[in-house]
Amino acid sequence: MAETAGADLLMLLHHAGLLLHLILVGFAVGGALLLCLFEIFRGEEIAHLERLVSPRIAPALILAIIAGFAPLLLLPVLHPLAYHQGGALLGVWRLAMLLPLSVGLTLIHLQSMESFRRLPGVFRFPVRLLGLLALTSVGALWAIARRVGEEATLWSARARDLPLEGMVREALPGIGLFLGVSLLLGAIGSVWLLEGEQRRARLSPGERFRAEETLLRLALLVAVGLAIAAEVLRARSGSPLGAPGWLLRGGLLLLLAGLVTQLQRVGPGRTIASIGALASLAAGLLLREKRRQALLAAGGGLDTTVAAAAGDAEGRTVFLFALGLSTLGILAVLRTLRRDAPPPPTEEETRIEVMS
Amino acid sequence: MDLPQLPVFETELLRPQTLLSSLAILHALAAQLAVGGGILAALFEVRGERWGEPLLREFVHRALAPLILIAAVLALVSGVGAWLATSLVAPRASLLLGREFIWLLGAAGCSVAFGVVCGAAYLSRARTAPARRRWLLLGGFILGTGLALLGVEGVLAFRLSPEEWVRTGDAWDGVLGAALAPSLARRVLSSLALAAVAGLIGVERMQGLDESDRRLLARTILVVLVPLALMPMATIGLLGVVTEADGPAPSPWALPLGLAALGSLLVAGGALALLVRGRSRPGRSIVVGLAALVVGSAVIAERARETLALPYDIRGVLYANGLTPEEVDLRRAARPRPREGVAREEIQRGRQVHRELCARCHASRGRSSIQELTRSWDREMLIGNLAKLHRLQPSMPPFAGSDPELEELVAWLLWTRDGGR
Incomplete structure (x- = not known):
C-alpha cells in the first residue's frame, strides 16, 4: 500500500514539475516574445515593460530548467522501456537540444543585463528574436523526441520504421500552441508586474492602464484562438470530454471572463484570469499525460519496479522536508526582494545614465 | 536486482x-x-x-x-x-x-x-x-x-x-x-x-x-x-x-x-x-x-x-556494457546454441551479440568503434583477443558470450570489414 502511494507520489511530482516547468518557460518565452512584439508595434510603451519583464526572464528560465529536471529524472524511472527506446531511436535529437538551449539561455541572459537594455532597439530586437527562436527549437526538438518515446513502444524499434516526417508535421501545431500559451502567460505575468509597480508608485495609473490594455487585448486574442483550437481538436478526435476536458473548458471560460473583466476594470479580473490560465494549463497537461498513459499501456504500461523505487520512506521524508524548506526559503527571499526594491531612477538620472 | x-x-x-x-x-x-x-x-x-x-x-x-x-x-x-x-x-x-x-x-x-x-x-x-x-x-x-x-x-x-x-x-x-x-x-x-x-x-x-x-x-x-x-x-x-x-x-x-x-x-x-x-x-x-x-x-x-x-x-x-556479473555468469553457463543455419544467419546473430555486449561503448563504425579498434587483427587474433579482453585491457569487462557467440561476433566483424552492412 505504502509503495503504491509512493508510486502515485512520483507521478504527482512528475506532473507538478512539468507544470511548474511549463509556467516558468511560458513566462520566459512569452516575455521575450512580448518584448519583440512591442519593439515592432508599440515602440513608445516598451520602456516600462522592458524594465519590468526583461530582468525577470533569465531567472525564470533558470528555474524552469531546474523544475524541468523533475520530469527528466522521473520519466526514465516511471517508463524505462519507452524512454530508452525513444533514446535509442532519436538520442542525437535529444542531445541536439543542448546547442539551442545554450544559445537561447545565453541570449536571454544578455538581454536581461542592464547595460544591454540601454542599447538601441535595432540591437536589442535581433538578440531577443534569436534567443526566442533558439528556445522554441528546444521545445520543438523535445516535442518530437517525446512523441517518438511514446510511440516507440508500439513499433518494432527498428529505426527504418520511424515515421519521422509525420512526427515533425505533428510537432508543428504543438509549437504554435507552445508560443500561444507562452504569450498568454507572459501577458498575464506582465499585467501583475505592472500593477505591482503602480502600487509602489513607480508608474502613474495612466501609464499602467495604457500598457495593460495592450497586453490584455493581445491575451484575449490568443485565449479566444486557443479556446477555438481546443474545441476543434476535441470535435475532430471525437473522444469523450472527461474530467480534464471539462477542466480545460472551465479554465478557458474563466480566463476569457477574467480578461474581459480586467479590461472593463470592474472586478478582480487579473486573479480570475490567472486562475483560469493555470487551470487550463493543468488540464491540458493532464489530457496530454492521459494520452501518453494510454499509449504506454499498449506497450506494457508503467514499470512495475517503480513501486520499489518509490517505497523508500526515509528518502521520501528527506525529499519532502527539502521541498518544503526550499519553498519557504524561496518565498522568504522573494518577499525580501519586493520589500527592498530600490527606488526608481529619476528622469534626470535616466538621462545621465543613457548619455554615459 | x-x-x-x-x-x-x-x-x-x-x-x-x-x-x-x-x-x-x-x-x-x-x-x-x-x-x-x-x-x-x-x-x-x-x-x-x-x-x-x-x-x-x-x-x-x-x-x-x-x-x-x-x-x-x-x-x-x-x-x-x-x-x-x-x-x-x-x-x-x-x-x-x-x-x-x-x-x-x-x-x-x-x-x-x-x-x-x-x-x-x-x-x-x-x-x-x-x-x-x-x-x-x-x-x-x-x-x-x-x-x-x-x-x-x-x-x-x-x-x-x-x-x-x-x-x-x-x-x-x-x-x-x-x-x-x-x-x-x-x-x-x-x-x-x-x-x-x-x-x-x-x-x-x-x-x-x-x-x-x-x-x-x-x-x-x-x-x-x-x-x-x-x-x-x-x-x-x-x-x-x-x-x-x-x-x-x-x-x-x-x-x-x-x-x-x-x-x-x-x-x-x-x-x-x-x-x-x-x-x-x-x-x-x-x-x-x-x-x-x-x-x-x-x-x-x-x-x-x-x-x-x-x-x-x-x-x-554493473559492468560498463550494462551487464551484471551474475548475467555474465549465466550467459557463459548457458548451453552453447547449435550452429545450424547458413552464414547469413550467423552474421545476423553476430550483429545481435555486438548490440548486447559491445555497442554501449563501441559503435559498429566510426571513431573508437569495434571495427576501428580491431582492424589489424586477423580471424584467429580476433577470437583469441576478444575472449580474454579483460586480461589484455583491465578497463574492459569480460566477454560474456558463449564460444559460438564469439565466433558469430567475429564472423559479423569480418563481414562488415569487407564492406557488409
Missing part, C-alpha cells in the same frame, strides 16, 4: 562515451566554479565589511558575481546534457541510480533551486541591500548549492563504493559509502582552487586599480588556496577506497591522480609563501601558470573519477 534489458543508443556521428565524459567534466568544473565562487564572494563580503574596504565589495560586484552567474548557467545546461547522455550511454546504470536515489536527487534539485534564487537575489541587490541581508543571501546560495553538491556527490561516490548497499540494500548505505568523504573533500578543495584562480585572473584584468589595490585583492584570494595542501590526503583516501576493493593492483589512474594532488600541494605551498612574504602578489605569468595547473589537475581528477570504476559502471554491480 531486477533491471530490464534496455535498447542501445548507437551512432557513428560521435563516440557516446567521449560525449558523456566531456559533458560530465564541463558540468563538474562549472558547478565547482559556481560553488567556490560563492564561498570566495562571501569571504570578500565579510572581510570588506570588517576591514572597511569597499574595494573588496566592488570586486565581488564587478568580477565575482558575473563569474558565478556564467558558471551557474553553464553548470545547468551541461547538467541537463550529462543526464541525457548518461541515460543514452549507460541506460541500465542510470536507471539503477534513478531508482535508488530518486528522492535524494529530488532533494538536491530543491536545494539548488533555493541556492539559485538566493544567488539571483544577491546579484540584483548586491549594491543596495544592507550587509546582513547580503550575507544571508550569499549564505543561502552557498547552503543551497553546497547541499546539492553533497547529494550529487553521494550518488557519484556510490559508483565507487557500493559494497555496503549490496549487503543491506538500503539507499542511504549506498550514498554514505566509503568513497563519499574523500571524494567530497576533493570536490570542495577543487571548487576553492578554481574560484581562486578565476578571481586572480579577474584581479589582473580589472581596470582602474593601482598596485596596492591589486595586492590587497590578490592576497585575500590567496588565503583560499592554502587549504589545497589537504588535497593529497583526500586523494590518498579516495585511492585507498578503490585499492581496497580492487586488491593489490594499483589503479591505472593512481599516477595521474597523485600528480594532480602534488600539483595542488605546490599551489598551496606557493600561496603560503606569497602570503608569508608580506607585500608581494603573484604576477601575470604566475597566475597563468597557476590557472593551467589548477584547471589541468581538476580535469585530470574528473577524468580519473569517470574511469576509476572501470571495467564497471558501478563497482562490482
